[in-house]
Amino acid sequence: MRDVAVIGVGMTKWGELWEKSLRTIFVETALLAVEDAGIDKIDSMYVGCMSSGLFAGQEHIGSLFADYLGRKPVPATRVESACCSGGLALRQGFIEVASGMSDVVLVGGIEKMTDVGGNEATYALGTAADQEYEGFHGLTFPALYAMMAVDHMHRHGTTREQLAMVAVKNHENGSRNPLAQFPFKVTVDMVLKSVLVADPLRILDCSPITDGAAAVILCPADMARKLKKPVVRIAGSGQATDTIALSSRKDLSWMESTHLAAKAALAQAKRKIGDMDLFEVHDCFTIAEIMIIEALGLVKKGQGGKAVEDGLTAAGGKFPVNASGGLKAKGHPVGATGVAQAVEVVEQLRGHAGERQVKGAKRGLTQNMGGTGGSAVVHVFEAE
Amino acid sequence: MAGIIGYGAYIPRNRIKVEEIAKVWGADAPSYKKGLMLEEKAVPSPDQDTITMSVESARNALKRAGIDPREIGAVYVGSESHPYAVKPSGATLAEAINAVPAVHTADLEFACKAGSEGMFIALSLVQAGAVKYALAVGADTSQGAPGDALEYSAAAGAAAFLFGKEKPIAEALETFSFTTDTPDFWRREYMHYPQHGGRFTGDPAYFKHITGSAEGIMKKSGLKPADFAYVIFHQPNGKFPFRVGEMLGFEKKQIEPGWLVNKLGNTYSGSSPLGLTATLDIAAPGDLVLMVSYGSGAGSDSFVFRVTERIEEVRDRAPRTRAQLDGNKNYIEYGVYAKYRRKIRKAE
Numbered sequence: 001m002r003d004v005a006v007i008g009v010g011m012t013k014w015g016e017l018w019e020k021s022l023r024t025i026f027v028e029t030a031l032l033a034v035e036d037a038g039i040d041k042i043d044s045m046y047v048g049c050m051s052s053g054l055f056a057g058q059e060h061i062g063s064l065f066a067d068y069l070g071r072k073p074v075p076a077t078r079v080e081s082a083c084c085s086g087g088l089a090l091r092q093g094f095i096e097v098a099s100g101m102s103d104v105v106l107v108g109g110i111e112k113m114t115d116v117g118g119n120e121a122t123y124a125l126g127t128a129a130d131q132e133y134e135g136f137h138g139l140t141f142p143a144l145y146a147m148m149a150v151d152h153m154h155r156h157g158t159t160r161e162q163l164a165m166v167a168v169k170n171h172e173n174g175s176r177n178p179l180a181q182f183p184f185k186v187t188v189d190m191v192l193k194s195v196l197v198a199d200p201l202r203i204l205d206c207s208p209i210t211d212g213a214a215a216v217i218l219c220p221a222d223m224a225r226k227l228k229k230p231v232v233r234i235a236g237s238g239q240a241t242d243t244i245a246l247s248s249r250k251d252l253s254w255m256e257s258t259h260l261a262a263k264a265a266l267a268q269a270k271r272k273i274g275d276m277d278l279f280e281v282h283d284c285f286t287i288a289e290i291m292i293i294e295a296l297g298l299v300k301k302g303q304g305g306k307a308v309e310d311g312l313t314a315a316g317g318k319f320p321v322n323a324s325g326g327l328k329a330k331g332h333p334v335g336a337t338g339v340a341q342a343v344e345v346v347e348q349l350r351g352h353a354g355e356r357q358v359k360g361a362k363r364g365l366t367q368n369m370g371g372t373g374g375s376a377v378v379h380v381f382e383a384e
Numbered sequence: 385m386a387g388i389i390g391y392g393a394y395i396p397r398n399r400i401k402v403e404e405i406a407k408v409w410g411a412d413a414p415s416y417k418k419g420l421m422l423e424e425k426a427v428p429s430p431d432q433d434t435i436t437m438s439v440e441s442a443r444n445a446l447k448r449a450g451i452d453p454r455e456i457g458a459v460y461v462g463s464e465s466h467p468y469a470v471k472p473s474g475a476t477l478a479e480a481i482n483a484v485p486a487v488h489t490a491d492l493e494f495a496c497k498a499g500s501e502g503m504f505i506a507l508s509l510v511q512a513g514a515v516k517y518a519l520a521v522g523a524d525t526s527q528g529a530p531g532d533a534l535e536y537s538a539a540a541g542a543a544a545f546l547f548g549k550e551k552p553i554a555e556a557l558e559t560f561s562f563t564t565d566t567p568d569f570w571r572r573e574y575m576h577y578p579q580h581g582g583r584f585t586g587d588p589a590y591f592k593h594i595t596g597s598a599e600g601i602m603k604k605s606g607l608k609p610a611d612f613a614y615v616i617f618h619q620p621n622g623k624f625p626f627r628v629g630e631m632l633g634f635e636k637k638q639i640e641p642g643w644l645v646n647k648l649g650n651t652y653s654g655s656s657p658l659g660l661t662a663t664l665d666i667a668a669p670g671d672l673v674l675m676v677s678y679g680s681g682a683g684s685d686s687f688v689f690r691v692t693e694r695i696e697e698v699r700d701r702a703p704r705t706r707a708q709l710d711g712n713k714n715y716i717e718y719g720v721y722a723k724y725r726r727k728i729r730k731a732e
Contacts, residue, residue, distance in 0.1 A: 018588050117582050195415050 001098040004234045005224035008037025008217030009343040014331040015181045017211035022056045022112045023068045025213045030069055030108050033215035043102035045076045048089030048109035049335035054124035056112050082128035086338025087368030087377035091237050097218045109339030110213040121209050128371040130245035144246050144372050146198035149287035151252040156302035164191035165308045166286035167204050167328055173315055174325020176356040181210050181331030205286040210331030214340035232346045236380035238264030244374030255295035257376035262296050269380040273297045277361040280341035282369045283326040323356050338368035349383035386511045387552030392444025393661040393705040394437045394542045397714045398427040400721045402536055408718045409531045416536050421622020425539035425649025428525045430724050434463040435473045437542035438521040439480045444702035445544040456483040457515025461491050462498025462653045465525045497679025499653035503545055504685050507556050510547045517548045524652035529577035539649025543657035554689035560601035562593050562684045569680030589682050594628045597684030598676045605688050609633040613671035616659035618678035619645035641666055647709055662705035667691045
């Protein structure tokens with residue numbers, strides 16, 4: 001296997017992008033990555049997208065985007081694994097470059113979610129759950145994560161305030177991210193008084209509905225060095241699956257797929273979790289971030305809530321989690337999220353993250369997952 | 385100079401509170417009250433509709449104008465709740481106020497700006513000299529689907545304006561219209577309730593068109609926000625008028641006198657016109673008044689009026705708007721509301 005580097009990243013402002021079409025958002029973002037990489041060819045491309053069909057009435061987007069990017073006839077493949085689609089697209093690109101099959105691969109992630117109303121969006125997202133065993137019985141994602149939160153609170157004593165602190169921390173970080181959908185701060189009190197969605201989760205516990213895209217350019221590390229680019233290697237990639245139905249899990253408070261994906265990625269990188277300087281994780285709901293930092297091994301099982309309260313995961317803490325603002329403040333265009341996490345970590349490892357720069361960051365980890373953790377992918381990045 | 389020679393408001397007596405609606409749907413009343421700045425809304429009685437309310441408001445306008453209704457050459461009713469799909473509201477109104485038969489009438493529809501559309505046309509006909517007097521009414525018994533966010537605001541009311549060249553109480557100095565094809569809110573034929581694009585009804589719809597219209601008329605007239613004593617914006621909820629006012633550089637005190645929505649609800653075609661009647665009730669001679677309507681689909685009509693001395697003479701010839709809003713209220717429960725609004729299916 002060849003070493004793989006990220007030589008270009010691109011991200012545009014996220015939010016309700018009603019003035020832009022699906023393809024426009026993708027092309028604008030991909031061109032930023034191409035420009036950043038300073039390359040003039042792409043051998044192949046991957047697009048992470050959960051449901052352009054339900055959200056925008058458009059499938060077949062690999063070819064559509066290759067065409068509108070002016071790169072027809074390069075191979076273009078769409079990758080789908082619910083909210084984990086972006087992270088898996090990155091993994092496919094990584095495998096293709098590492099294998100020697102292609103040299104320069106563009107990996108994009110996209111979702112345009114606000115062209116439909118709230119009910120349609122909730123339905124589209126709900127297809128990431130087990131339709132026969134969950135969806136048809138009326139369960140939605142806020143409801144599923146609410147059950148996970150109740151279980152975590154019951155077993156481990158996690159408090160309602162600790163959940164709120166995740167949102168407060170991520171909005172604090174997001175207030176320093178000009179591309180974030182909601183770049184403003186919130187308080188614990190605001191979270192606790194926000195509209196109830198699914199008890200105990202309130203609206204400020206939930207990541208938003210977002211239009212947006214992110215893109216990276218991958219190539220062999222040797223080639224990156226010759227191009228005299230700042231080299232950020234993908235040192236490890238891990239992926240795992242779990243039951244997509246929550247009811248089939250032994251433990252509602254444990255993210256097994258994230259745990260296994262992280263183990264695999266760290267083993268490949270020959271690193272330990274404590275070697276990482278920053279983490280971009282999938283905080284689709286506040287409870288998710290608490291469970292993820294446990295599954296990654298940043299804290300012991302059940303200690304996630306306390307860790308947030310103690311500031312362990314704050315921007316200046318021992319393990320900075322979601323310096324970008326996370327899904328909560330940056331936004332969550334589902335297919336784009338996994339790629340955007342890579343964009344953030346690369347910017348951080350290059351030292352280009354501006355006001356939210358984690359000082360001296362050399363290694364970073366991204367964790368992206370689908371549904372309630374039915375799929376998970378973890379990547380380890382290292383600056384040279 | 386052509387302008388408003390008489391104005392009249394009509395607001396039904398019945399009110400339902402936000403809490404009463406929220407209670408039925410298990411919704412969070414405080415978030416509607418705080419988020420949308422709504423407290424209660426006006427509800428029509430079972431025997432009231434757009435036509436009856438148009439007649440009431442037009443009669444009040446006639447009392448103030450003191451003219452012979454047979455000299456009215458045009459009658460326009462703007463509404464999205466005309467009682468008939470085919471059969472003109474305008475003809476019934478014209479007959480009821482004795483403006484028939486030498487009169488041109490039309491029913492207008494442009495979501496919440498149908499009322500101001502009528503005002504635009506009526507004023508233009510008077511300015512052109514085609515008719516001596518013209519009447520324009522904005523009236524609605526607004527529809528909002530049960531349980532939808534719109535149910536908290538969709539209200540009933542009407543405002544009428546008589547335009548003429550003699551003895552205006554408010555001279556029309558300028559008009560401006562701003563329209564684009566923006567599908568933020570719609571109702572197809574045979575649908576009982578409108579559908580809306582959620583948050584899409586905000587920035588690209590309400591805010592874009594109102595700011596476009598207000599900036600357009602200020603540029604055309606050479607006026608700036610500080611020149612106006614009062615400004616009235618369309619009021620789909622309590623928050624939007626203040627936010628758009630701030631965007632344009634108006635102060636709260638210029639907006640407040642015509643801001644009725646917290647107690648009235650959104651009377652759709654009657655919304656900004658009723659804001660204007662409430663403002664004329666208290667305006668002083670010489671005051672400049674800016675009215676900016678908004679209709680989904682989408683467009684905005686703007687008017688600059690200058691109030692004359694005549695206002696003092698006529699304003700108390702008919703009930704004031706706030707007197708109707710604040711007095712003689714009859715609070716109803718959701719069950720009665722459901723009956724009045726024909727939401728209960730009875731045996732055939």
